[in-house]
Amino acid sequence: MGDTTDTTMQQGPDDGWWPVPLTTAITTQPVEVMVDGRAWVLFRPTDGAPIAAVEARCPHRLANLGHGTVVDGTLQCPYHGWRYDSRGTCTLIPSNGVDQAVPASARAVAAWGVRELDGNVWLAPVEPGAPQLGPDLRGEANALTNLDPSLEFGWHPVALAHEIPETGAYAARLLGRDYDIVRSGDGYAASGSPHSITERFGTVWIAARAPVRELMEDADDANPVFAQGWLVPDVAGSPAGVLAENFLDVAHFPFVHVGTFGAAEEPVVPRYEVEIHPDGGGLSSVQEQWFDNPEDPGVIAGIRPARQRRRATYTYRWPFQLSLRLEELDAGAVKTILFFLQPQDLRSTRIYTKMLLHNIGGVPTPGPDVIANEVAFEVAVLGEDLVLQRGMTVPGLPLTLEDELHVRSDRSGVALRRVLDGHRTETSGP
Secondary structure, eight states: OOEEEEOOOSSOOTTSOEEEOOSSOOSSSOEEEEETTEEEEEEOSSTTOOOEEEESBOTTTOBBGGGOEEETTEEEOTTTOOEEOTTSBEEEOGGGOTTSOOOTTOBOOBOSEEEEETTEEEEESSOTTSOOOOOOOTTTTTEEOTTOGGGGGSEEEEEEGGGSOSSSOEEEEETTEEEEEEEETTEEEETTOOSEEEEETTEEEEESSOOSSOOOOOHHHHOTTSEEEEOOOEEESSOHHHHHHHHHOOTTHHHHOTTTTGGGSOSOOOOOOOEEOTTSSEEEEEEEEEEEOTTOHHHHTTSSOSEEEEEEEEEEETTTEEEEEEEETTTOOEEEEEEEEEEEETTEEEEEEEEEEESBTTBSSOOHHHHHHHHHHHHHHHHHHHHHHTTBOOSSEEOOGGGSOOOGGGHHHHHHHHHHHHHHHHHSOO
């Protein structure tokens, strides 16, 4: 992660050059600074090269380029690996492939000039005398935040069932409000007068107002041949909409998940289709992929090659219920990941992850050791995602498509925005 230095002034200098007091020398390690209300990243493309300065937000998903790295003389975004030269021109979109032309609109704003003088650095965001750029407001005006009124009409997880005590109350935070949840007969009750409360997937759910969509269903969860395992719920500082898109996105695997599975992933994302459900309440996408499966007993026995086929079926139901079903088409193993998001406050989202496992390692219903290993691996994967999320710069998921730059690997993310925006309209009333 690059260093951050705040150099914001009340008024800019008369000649258009801003002094940049730094706590560290500028090297090939990116350094983020604030100048005139806008974040910039300073870096040297190579050792000893002149300093370059580009805006600190990748135009793709507005991720913080200050968390990026310098690769082959370019600044690489930490999220999807987009690369920018010293003038802000995008030179590579990995998910498109090296043979695909980069759109002319794929560029980060570059500072007009950078000076090094007597050990000091001066930055001119624009040509002296030209109007200043001002704050970058992309993703601000029309973003779906954790407090969006439309979310009151949806089902949200508020606790694992075992977290609710036999006596006394469990305190939950949802959509900026507090709920005390207690057991009541065979079910649950909550303070704050929510419209509905129920249990599914071993999780307690609340709908603040009459829900306009039913809760997600998953056949694997009810199938006794699937072993079940839970991750301990975690809390992220990102909005639920941004986390939901991250779950649906495959283009970030080679860059965010290097420590777990991403290093073996192909950066190019083949074209895939996305189906919005007939009721408008969600989407599905089926993608077939190649992956390395060295732990398959058939590979160990020499029966099957390590490079195998996998079918990934993504399902999303409004507002924040998601699943990923991974079928190993050669080995026969199935892993389903249920992913539920609880928008607590503007900058707080609780994450619930349940795993359903079948035929892992050739065992129809895996035992406790296999479950523990799979859960531990998923904890590591989620941890990588949460590190990346610290570099996101938006208060909610941007719903204005023009605020970001979309490519073919973003089909699920674009469909997600349309479903969320549609529910905003549906629940807005007369």
